[in-house]
Amino acid sequence: MYWHILGAGAIGCLWAAQLCQAGHPVSLILRNPSRLDSFDGQLTLEHDGQCRSFQLAGCLADSCGPIDRLLLTTKAYDVVEALHGVAHQLRPGAQIVLLHNGMGPQQQVPELYPAQQVWSATSTDGAWLREPFHVVWAGRGETRIGRFDAPGEAQLPDGLDGLELQLLADPAIELSLWRKLAINCAINPLTALHGCRNGELLSTPQIHRQMQQVCAEIEQLCQQRQLKLFPDGVLAAAEQVARGTAANYSSMLQDRRNGRRTEIDYITGYLLDSARQLGLALPENERLFKQFNSKKTNR
Incomplete structure (x- = not known):
């Protein structure tokens, strides 16, 4: 074929x-x-x-x-x-x-x-x-x-x-796409802005606190949308991925370092659009998204 x-x-x-x-x-x-x-x-x-x-x-x-x-x-x-x-x-x-x-x-x-x-x-x-x-x-x-x-x-x-x-x-591909989106939102913007490997999200206390805030906001949105993404929550799933790919640089960080447009609009941007439709504020994700725009890393 x-x-x-x-x-x-x-x-x-x-x-x-x-x-x-x-x-x-x-x-x-x-x-x-x-x-x-x-x-x-x-x-x-x-x-x-x-x-x-x-x-x-x-x-x-x-x-x-x-x-x-x-x-x-x-x-x-x-x-x-x-x-x-x-x-x-x-x-x-x-x-x-x-x-x-x-x-x-x-x-x-x-x-x-x-x-x-x-x-x-x-x-x-x-x-x-x-x-x-x-x-x-x-x-x-x-x-x-x-x-x-x-x-x-x-x-x-x-x-x-x-x-x-x-x-x-x-048969439930949209749910699988949301799982991937949640992990990307939790890992990619933070690694790109801090210029770090995935594992440093866990080993650097300040960045890990940001990761926790990002994941808590994703959980809020998922509750509003009645989405159950992971048995132990978004943070545990994101930490597991970061641990398993600790030595890796995210694709968003690589794009940013090479002066290429990132996919932030379709990752964190999509998350924020979904939240606005429900009248929900996600301040930490919004802050990260605005930081990308202010640095002109995705335009």
Whole structure:
């Protein structure tokens, strides 16, 4: 089954390699002609010290051909515009899978493209690019996928049941996305603003107190929305993730250090928008969000 992948970062390349390995033809939709010129049709997957190479097609958005199955792995702020760029190629009933941090596009895309099937996904796989089109699968996790436009259905998009990735059909994908959002809100902004590794959220008392305040506010919002995210609460879950990834730098910190736009609008920003709809104030999260804007780290 033919898949198009829009977003040739680490996760996009990981999925491209996995689909190729499972025997599916794949096209990478690349962002500009120079990026396409640099692609020789070969993708390398490195895992446990072993490398495998796969041949696949590359194309631009305006010449990628009819699309029946599309995986978007761009940054959250690029999703809608990127999808608009290939909209004329989407066949009616095309399957679209959104795999990115944060929330917002998951709600927008089904409204913008009601004729398509829209899935959302959240993943704990670890991957990074050694160089363009050479992806290192650094940590095996799981990916939960569910129909956002038809909640309650427990199924995967076509052709994904034979992948080496651990994929789970999730009939309650919105709840899973909220779990990921809560963890990201608790970890990413603080590490980005303090310039620290994940583990320092626990070992530095002042930062840990901020983390506790952030999580307490998330709990307030979850209670208002009648969301039960974690058995022992958001703080315990966030601390567990920070402990398990203690040596890591968050993606938001890496984006900030490299002068790239962050996804703060789709992480803390989405949380605050949800709170405002309920008339709820989250002062610590608001303060962190404003600190990003004042430093112009996400614009």
